[in-house]
């Protein structure tokens with residue numbers, strides 16, 4: 021993913037950041053970048069669909085049939101649809117109307133039942149306590165300033181024994197994208213500094229698709245994420261740091277090359293304690 025700029029965006033309050041990013045996601049969806057359309061074709065059998073949904077086996081041992089699944093910020097992707105096709109009772113929450121529409125229309129076309137709710141991941145108050153068995157949350161905490169607030173909400177809606185799986189941009193790598201000096205990478209902010217990451221380049225570029233969308237992004241520290249899970253009554257039982265591909269195609273100093281040295285994503289699995 022090419023990094024986006026926020027240099028020209030005055031740092032507003034948290035609600036304004038979220039509203040700004042909502043508009044950017046509507047714009048990105050209009051441009052049809054990969055995170056806003058259903059990429060690939062899922063296979064037909066249940067076992068193969070499950071592998072398509074969970075290629076790294078993070079949900080090993082979790083039965084989706086009959087499970088109440090919250091697809092958090094899962095608009096524009098296959099996940100909510102595939103959970104439903106695997107027998108789960110699925111609710112999608114996403115802040116972008118365009119991202120919600122993509123899932124609603126595709127689910128309808130495939131005959132999959134997905135409840136679609138347009139909303140902010142930071143406010144799950146519409147859902148009862150312990151009302152989900154699985155919360156699936158990929159690549160989107162980076163767009164909110166207050167990750168701990170989101171995780172607190174997840175801890176409330178997750179049923180005892182339930183699974184929360186989430187991924188976000190790796191906080192170290194996020195601070196280094198686009199900073200190659202010719203001899204090394206220079207962090208944009210200190211690791212301990214959790215304000216938005218300042219970028220100069222607001223272009224999202226995927227092959228021939230290019231769109232200017234200065235999303236405001238936050239590199240939440242790993243200790244923030246793990247401790248928020250613990251505080252929300254969850255036990256972290258898996259943490260992975262990884263990059264897509266092997267980075268071998270990257271030009272020297274490019275973001276692709278950076279992802280060869282450092283992980284693009286951090287992924288965490290937590291279970292709600294049975295108390």
Ligand SMILES: C[S@@+](CC[C@H](N)C(=O)[O-])C[C@H]1O[C@@H](n2cnc3c(N)ncnc32)[C@H](O)[C@@H]1O
Pocket residue numbers: 038041042045055056092093094095096097098113114115116119139140141142157158159160163164
């Ligand atoms: C990188 S996309 C990920 C989409 C999908 N989960 C996937 O993995 O393909 C980020 C998603 O987060 C959503 N999003 C951003 N801020 C949000 C917020 N505050 N509450 C809910 N959804 C949000 C965007 O609309 C977008 O659909």
